[in-house]
Amino acid sequence: MATPVHKMQVRQAWLLKDPRPVYVKLADYFGKFEVVGALLMFVGLGVAFLPIVPPFAESFTWVLNSTDFIFLCALMYYGWADKRTFKLPWKIPATAGDKLKDPNNPPPGKGGAGKAEGILYMGTCEETGQEIWVSNNDARTHFLYLGTTGAGKTEGLKSLVSNALTWGSGFVYVDGKADTDLWASLYALARRFGRDDDLLILNYMTGNSDDAALSNTMNPFANGSSSFLANMIISLMPDAGGDNAMWKERATALMFALMPALTYMRDHEGLLMDIGTVRDNLELGPIIKLSRNAKLPERIIRGLQGYLQTLPGYIDAAFDDDGNEKPPSPDQPMYDLQVARQQHGYLSMQFTRSLQSLADEYHYIFKAQLADIDVIDVVLNRRILIVLIPALEKALDEAANLGKIVVAGLKGMMGSTLGASVEGSWEEAIGTKQTRSANSYMTVFDEVGYYTAPGMNVMAAQARSLGFSLVFAAQDLAAMERRVKQEARSIVGNCNIKIFGKIEDPLDTKDFLDKHAGHEWVMETKGYTAPQSNVASIFSNENYMDDRSISLNVRQRISYDHLRKQREGQAYIFVQEQLIRARLLHCVPEKTAAMRVHRFLPVPGFTQATSAREKIVDDLTLQLKDPDWTAETASPALTEAPPEFAALNHAFETALAQNKSATEAGAIAVGGLMELATQQRQAAAHAEQERIMLGRSKVKIATSHPLREGDEGKVQDIIAGGHFGIPGMAGGGAGGHAHVSQHAKQTVSGQPIDQVRPMVINPITGMPEPVQAGDGLAGNGGDGISAGAVTPYYGQHHAAIGRMAGDWSVIKRKEIVIEAADLQLPPHLEDAARERGLGLRRRLFGDTSR
Known part of the structure; x- marks a missing residue:
């Protein structure tokens, strides 16, 4: 039968002895706030009620005679207790203010009690x-x-x-x-x-x-430096050793070359960067395109070029500025780029798992350019x-x-x-x-x-x-x-x-606990003595008596068994x-x-495209906050009503004059907008007819911002140039490209062609602006009359007037494509190309294979 050991256990508290003197124990007890309050309340009630209660009146008459003495003693006791240092196990709450000083919070570098x-x-x-x-x-x-x-x-x-x-x-x-x-x-x-x-x-x-x-949603790439973001992606990669460590180091160099370009475009070019942006630009083509981006600082471009130059098998001349592989010329052999693409693939695949996890598996969190968190x-x-x-x-x-x-x-x-x-x-x-x-x-x-x-x-x-x-x-x-x-x-x-x-860990956690808690010196009793008065006392149930002897021992401050018993x-x-x-x-x-x-x-x-709108909103907000501003004192530009409001007001007043109800007048006023829309369409058609007749007036141009590569907007007027040998053919075609030349001297309606160059709407200023020489327009067509700009070709020039609806974007040309019946070029075209720093590429007319 198992022995009930728990019956023989002795609590550690029974063995410990308080070595403090008696007066210290009494002072500690009577100095407690609850004891002070209870004693003072008891004394006060005794002084007030005992002398007047009939059973105790005669016995406690001395209380009335000693009231002053009792009050003085109580006052001295309260003063003694109030001066005692009050402290909590740790800190005193700040709500105590200056009333209590905290002995556990001494001022920095000093001793004594500090602020709660x-x-x-x-x-x-x-x-x-x-x-x-x-x-x-x-x-x-x-x-x-x-x-x-x-x-x-x-x-x-x-x-x-x-x-x-x-x-x-x-x-x-x-x-x-x-x-x-x-x-x-x-x-x-x-x-x-x-x-x-x-x-x-x-x-x-x-x-x-x-x-x-x-x-x-959360976008870790919306903020942070390039170094921080690169380190974050690298930290998601698995550990590598041996030969794989070399590939991880090279992949790290790739990420540290790419990330500065992306963060610069995020901070200065308005790029909305997310995990998808990083994965898309990790390919070889986008890296080449970034390395030739003139908007990036020189230090960033050098970093990208440094990576490309150390990439085995990479040939810079084999790629155009968009990162696409150039088709070779007839007298040039094919470039072997398989090694370069393979080597870059080995590096980019190091990030495959981490990027796939964020962009695909947790796309609902990280695939957000404008995130919640x-x-x-x-x-x-x-x-x-x-x-x-x-x-x-x-x-x-x-x-x-x-x-x-x-x-x-x-x-x-x-x-x-x-x-x-x-x-x-x-x-x-x-x-x-x-x-x-x-x-x-x-x-x-x-x-x-x-x-x-x-x-x-x-x-x-x-x-x-x-x-x-x-x-x-x-x-x-x-x-x-x-x-x-x-x-x-x-x-x-x-x-x-x-x-x-x-705690239920008897190994590491227990060892740490023993070492961290440390030891302390305690006073313990040496033992207990059983009563020895007679033989019968041996079999009695009398308690053991302390033998009144103590010893100084070292014990753990906390027991592992105590931790296990916690609830x-x-x-x-x-x-x-x-x-x-x-x-x-x-x-x-x-x-x-x-x-x-x-x-x-x-x-x-905030971007440059929204700057004008933001300025209008800010100006209007300032006007509304100005107590002296009213609509009557405002400038005519601010008080002038839009034509839609004027049309609504005119139709509404006309309906009221005809004894219509307010509801009917409102319906008629809304219908008045249809008339306004018809008038605006007629005015637009008339204006377009006038623009087609370019000979009647010259185009006046007011610009403040030159067009740059990547600008986008709407086409205003454009002149179509015909190709060699095909009179009247619109240059570029629907959705194609058109080229501008300052060397063309042909006239349209009696005007030199360079005075009626294509016009587009600048998205920044909102003003019409000509396309610069050498630039191209790429459009999506829209109304079937897609037109390009005049380009000088060898042979007879033809021009047609047209209008292209839809969007456009400016494309910087790096070379001139000459289409001719043979490969003989006039000298003036070659000289013009050299003056403009453009390359020449010849191809037979109608030959699309080269």
Whole structure:
């Protein structure tokens, strides 16, 4: 039969002895606020009622005679108790103000009591029942929370982030379990504090389905430097060793050459960059096109050219400016570009898995140029971001990559707010940092072992000065060290506040706990003695007696068995040298009737195309805010009504004059717009007829911005030039190309052809503008009368007048294509081409094979 060992167990508290003197124990007891209050209340009631109660009146007459003495003693007792230092297990809450000084919060570099600064409420001390508060400075030294399944770790973390909402701050909560109950609870918490509009969710959980999950979108490439984005993509690549390490290094060089070009176009050219943009430009053709983009800075072009020049088998002359392979001339052999394409393919395939995961598998999150989640906006505006990473649904490496993206976004934000100014006034260089806030921004990494990423230790080491409070939570140390052991150990070392819930790991976690908690000297009894008065006492049930002898021993400050016996919400808190046995705050918000994921309207950023419209809106806003501005005193340009308004007003007044009702007059007024539209069409047709008759007036041109390659707009007037030998044929054809030449001297309706050059509408100024010599127009046709510009060809020139509806774009010509019946060219055409720096390419008329 098993021996009931639990009956023989002795509590450690029974063995410990309090070595303090008796007067210290009495002072500690009678100095408690609750004891002081109870004694003073008892004395006051006794003095007031005992002398007047009939049964006690005669016995307590001395009370009336000693009232002054009793009052003086009570006053002295209160003064003594009031001067005693009041302290809590950790910090005194900031709501105490200047009334209480905190002995646990001495001023920096000094001793004594300091200001009460506690802002984060964690729970109560189980031994004394006192509240446990953490200051903002302590919270920014980060938390480590270890607790096995069922230890109440998630509830404790929710209680921590609920403090952030009481500050008016926000938090990021990354959950490695992807529990929808957590989402529902945090949603209800945000609703309780009225923060629904600030709640965002990044949901990687699809429920083992191919359908897209409901989530807010995120574009990591919308912000950040080229180096940061390149490192983020490289971090998603698997580890490589041996020969594969060389390919990974070359792929890294490729990414560091490509990314500066994309980020420059994003920041200066209005490129909306996302993961799809990166994947599309990773091919050889787009890289060649970027290397010849004159708008890029020289340093970026040199980086791209440096990569191409070191690519085996690459021949720069074999490609045009668009990155397409040139067809060889008759006297030139074919270029062998197979090696170059193969070598580049080996490098680009290093990114295949990571880019495919983001652009295809999680397209509903990352394939968004204007995304909902901006990490900089989330942190600086104190929003709430919840990230659900389903570790059960995903492979470990993929779950780690998903966590890396979130961690990389936070690291990039921290880097951007760290500050780069080392010169200037203190207010400009230091005081204007966005993260200099009165309270910290809390970031929780729950089940961090599933997605521990390189660089997280740097966050723990440097995030304090940036106003972040990081919380790393796991079931045990082994879980944290599963992926990157050294990283996990560095994180543990940088967390000053350690919380241990129920622990069931007797190996690494127990060893760490024993070493971290340390030892202490305690006074213990040496033993107990049984009564020896008679023989019968041996069989009696009398208690053992302390033998009144003690010894000084060294014991562990915390027992592993105590940790195992803890229930939900119970925890040991280590801070500095203090060890507090606590019952953590349990925050349970009421359930919400419905939960919603916010959908946002994408709004493009400010570009040159919208500058005129933005200026009008700004001017109108200033006028509306001006108290002295009225419509009567405004300029005629501001008060002049549009023709549509005038037509509506005229038709409405005419209907009222004919005794029509207001409803009928409104219907007639709307019908009046049809008449206005008819008049405008007639006026447009008349104006077009006048423009066709070019001989009646010369075209006047007013421009302020020259056309450039890539400009797009609408065609106004255009002159079609015929090819050699085919009179009247429209140059370029529908949707084709047309060329402009300043050498053509043919006349149309009596005017020199170079005075009636093609006109287009400049998209920036809105003014008509001629196409420059050597430029081309590419259009989509539209009305069947597609026309090109006049181009000098060998032989008879023919011109026709036409109009092309639709869009156009300017194309810079690099060569002249001469179509002729033979390959003999007149000297003046060759001289003109050399003067303009253009190449010549001959082909027989009608021959499209070369």
